[in-house]
Amino acid sequence: MTKPSLWIPRRLSDATMARALRDYHVITNPDDTPGTAAEIIAMSAQVDAMLPCHSELFSPAVVAQLDGRLKIIANHSVGIDHCNLPALAERGIFVTNTPDVLSDATAEIAMLLMLGAARHAVAGDRLVRTGAWTSWSPSFMVGKQVTGARLGIIGMGRVGQAFAKKARGFDMEIHYYNRSPLTDAQAMGAVYHSDIDSLLAVSDFLSLHCPATPDTKGLLNKDRLSKMPKGAVIVNTARGALIVEEDLIAVLQSGHIAAAGLDCFQIEPGGNPVLAAFETVFTLPHIGSATTQTRDAMGFRALDNLDSFFAGQKPHDLC
C-alpha cells in the first residue's frame, strides 16, 4: 500500500521523525523555520496530511486557499488557537491535538515561574552573575512565601489539575475557576469559584491554564488585575493572548502586582521588551512542554492520530 504523504514543517524529536519516516512519505523542512501562509497553501497540494506546531497559522484566509488533497492536520500541540476550526470544518479537514501528554511538563514550568517570580530569581541571578553581589542583610531580596499561600487557577483542565497537584506539595490552598466544577475526586479539596472575580479576590498567586479563544482573549485586564490582593503574583504558561500586557505592565509599575512568571506572550517569538525590563518578571520563551520525554510523547500522540485516521478510524483527539 502507498504510504500517505505528510508534511512536517518543524524539526520534531528524533524518535518522532524516525517513526514518521517509517510510516509516511514525509516532506521535512531542514531549516526548521515556521511554515508561512504561502508554504502551507503550496504544501496542501502535495500532501494528504500535515503535522504542524502552534507556529503554523491556519487562518480563514489560508484555509480558504488549501488544496482539496489535504485531509487532516494532526497538531503537535494541545493548543489549537492557531487553527480556525470553523473554517477547517467547512473545508472538511480534520484537526487533532495532543492533550494529556504535556500536562506535567507544563505544570513544572508553571511551578518554576511561580517560585522564580516569588523569590526574585531574575534579580538574584543577575546580581551574582555580574559580580554585583557585594552585601547581604536580613532585609535583602525578601520575597513572597509560596508555602501555605492561596493559589488561584483559571482553567482546571488537565494542566490546571497537574499544577494543583504539584502546588499541594507546597501546602498551597487551591481555588479555581472553571466552566463547571470538578468532581470531588478531581478537585481534591480545591475550592470552586463560579465567577472569575471571586477567584481573583482570594488569589495570592494566580496561574492561567485555559485555552485562548475569542471568549478568553484579554481575560486578565486592568479591571480584573485590580481585583487581586495587593502583592499578588501572576503566572502564565497557557497563551499570551489571555493577558492584556499593557495592563499588566501598569499594575507591575504601581506595585499592585508584585511579580509575574511568563512563558507566553502576545507576540511570539520575541516577547514583550517592556515586561522583560522588569526584574520582578521571570520570563521564558514558550518552553512549557519542552522536555525530551514530552516532546516524544507529543510527536507520538500526533502520529497516533494520523495512524487512526489513515486506518479509517476516528482519531482519538479530534478537535
Ligand code: DGY
Ligand atoms: C501547546 O502544545 O499548545 C504548547 O503551547 C506548545 O505548542
